Amino acid sequence: MLLVLDFTEARLSGVDFTKADLFDTVFRGADLHASNFTNASCGRTVFSGAKLRGACFAGARLGGTRFDGADLRDVDFAGSQMHGVDFRGADLRGARMPGDAKDSQHDATTRWPKGYSP
Incomplete structure (x- = not known):
């Protein structure tokens, strides 16, 4: 049986998800x-569309994760x-990014941290 958690x-x-297995979870x-x-x-x-300002994803495994339209300001990545992460329409201003997010999806509405270029 496949279990999908849905927190739409x-x-x-402020919840602590440290080391949690959130594969296929919907927020x-x-x-x-x-x-x-x-x-x-x-x-x-x-x-998608989540409010994550100031959240911490340090050391997280983000394969195929969708952040499209999300508020990611000041998030620590x-x-x-990151592999195949969707940042289309996301606001990442002030976020601390990893060294490599090159295969991420983004568009003209994605707002990146100052000085960052995927």
Whole structure:
């Protein structure tokens, strides 16, 4: 049996998801500001339109993760592993990015941290 957790529109600000296995979890439109995803496994996790300002994804595994349209201002992605991440329409101003997010999806509406170029 396949279990998919769905937290669409949930209010989860400040929650500690450290080392959590969140594969295929849906956080669409959720309020997750200042939440901690340090070393979490977020493969194919959906954060579309989520409010994640000030969250921490340091060391997280982000394969195929969707952040399209999300508020990612001041998020810490240091040391995270990004592969095929969707940042279309996301606001990443002030975010701390890993050294390599080259295969990420983005568009003209994606707002990057000052001085960062994917």
